[in-house]
Amino acid sequence: MAKGERKRAMRGRAGRMQGGRGSGRASTGQVRLWGRHAVEAALKNPERSHRKLWATREGVASLDGELPSDFPVEWADGADLARLVARDAPHQGLVLECAPLDDVFLEDVVGDSDAPVLVLDQVTDPHNVGAILRSAAAFGAAAIVTQDRHAPPESGVVAKSASGALETVPWVRVVNLARALDELAEAGYWRIGLAGEAETTLAEALPTGPIALVLGAEGEGMRHNIAGHCDALARLPISDSMESLNVSNAAAVALYAIATRKR
Template identity: 40%
Template sequence: MLLYGRNPVLEALREGRADEVLLARGVEPAFTREVEATGARVRWSSRIELDQMVGTTQHQGIVAEVADLAWASVDDILDRAESRGEPLLVVLLDGITDPRNFGAIIRSAEVLGAHGVVVEERRSAPLSPVVAKTAAGATSHLPVAQTKNLPRLIDQLKEENVWVYGAAGEAAQDLGRTDFSGKLALVIGAEGEGLRRLVREKCDALVRIPTRGQVQSLNASVAAGILLYEATRGRTPQ
């Protein structure tokens, strides 16, 4: 897989997932030194050649070939919370097929302390270079797992005393008046469609983000970031 973008490629170099990079001629010397400090071999190329190689101009002047991103398992996420002695915080995605939204949610989840992200196999964008670029390196630090059946997974989590909140703009329950202590799963639906009926019914509660403007809906990744921030405020290890 061709990985591009400064943060994701630097993370891959530091983890030993790549040992050679293509740099665009003219990138600033300070960034070149940062790349060389990882021990990677540097090959120089033109920006046009990099554009053609990755099919976008958004590579930020750096490209590396790495192994495809690997899916984690749901158990990896549960074990991560347990090993840290923290109440589980996991993000479940129901039909997020836009890779930039997917990557942005992974980034927010990692930054705000979630233990992982789970998607349904047939209703998600793949783990692609676009996802990795948008996640800005977070895919190297946060488990991202697949499940065959999201409603069934929600049932399994509830059996483990995980409280499941779904995001819905029309919900009566205000985000700011919701108890986010304990084990928690946040469910984010697709833009436009929202949560599927069965997924909605499986949630313990639906919550809304209060809005004041004329536009009543938020981008899925923005909504996920707000929910995660609110959920992590005041949470303490069990």
Template identity: 35%
Template sequence: MSSHQVLAGFHAVTARLRHAPESIKELYVEASRRDKRMQALIEQAQAAKVRVRPVPAERLDGLAHGTRHQGVVALAQAHALAVDVDEVLDLLEGKEPALLLILDGVTDPHNLGACLRTADAAGVHAVIAPRDRAVGLNTTVQRVACGAADTVPYIMVTNLARTMRRLKERDVWLVGADDQAEAGIHQVDARRPMAWVMGAEGEGMRRLTRETCDELVSIPMRGSVESLNVSVASAVCLYESVRQRRQP
């Protein structure tokens, strides 16, 4: 991953200004836009001592490389979050049970952005994906994630099955979402250290990923659609975990 990144849109930029303003090298705004939302962003940037450069919309289009930018683009250093699964678990040891999300084969940046946004809302400690079949944290992901890419570690690993086995060695229970499974998500004890494992739309989890899971469960559906989008499925599973963990 490059040490620099492009942040496009109000959500991605304001989140970075809130969490790590020192990482922003340049903030470009559309010169002709003077509404309250833009003014609030400029004031936030100035308070954080970030340089603001008004430019034509055409310049923003070029900086954003086709991503919808809403008149706001920032050039920033990649924000340092946890880069290793063991680092995440070490930080949690003795504090709270781990809650992780593993995505096997998610290549759509909109899906990844939505998964990161849900993960942030649910208090997930890290999202894990393989390097060979996954989208990275590109500009579209940053925009759709609405700032969650700056708060939830996204850890890409060389060998997903090996990483999952490492999690098991550290007492993390691996639960795979599979529409053919007999057990349902409400039968999962989500209060323990655990990771939800999701596959890509259509294909689902790869065979080795599925076989490495400790448990497979299905998500009950009352509607007429045949399958759930991976971002929706992850939201259902993560919020079931939150519900259980909040019970006395």
């Protein structure tokens, strides 16, 4: 933010919460977020309904923005906050309880631009999903798409790994991933699945126009049925000395390739 630019106001709605340590999903059905970037982004997101903030005074002072005067803050020390989050989670003096984000549907995010869509097939590690959200935000992806049964829930771990991108990148959850890929094809997307065994490199496979980039879980890769719903399979040209990349690293490299392709 440029010096002198007016700080964006924080937002909030009062409420109560009960529950202890966990991954970031409170027993009341709310989501618990921690860390400065995740909490700050959620406070600035007008689509979020906020319930309560547990914080140290240093944590609140680190925020880029002003909390409303009636925002429900419970002052606490670091040890108290550590009991509200996942073990050893770096809360940075801030723990926020808020409502989950509203559902986003595929038709809401496709067709308006050539921005890529990332489709994740059984990527279940919340750290990886969060890191992919962060790369998606960095390279201007339109959305990520996951199958609801084979993806982590919205949580503090995802939000912390996403470093604020959970609030800005639409996350579409679908029942049937193959059907979603068919809908993307009908909307004009060229579906490219990343597969280490593919003969074609990603650079060679990139067309003009919108792309749906499909990534499978580490180890297993894409399921056969999902690969069959891709228009092309491509690999990243990594060294023979390394078998594969972490799925979040592969997503970042592929998004960079898409962003810098020749039109």
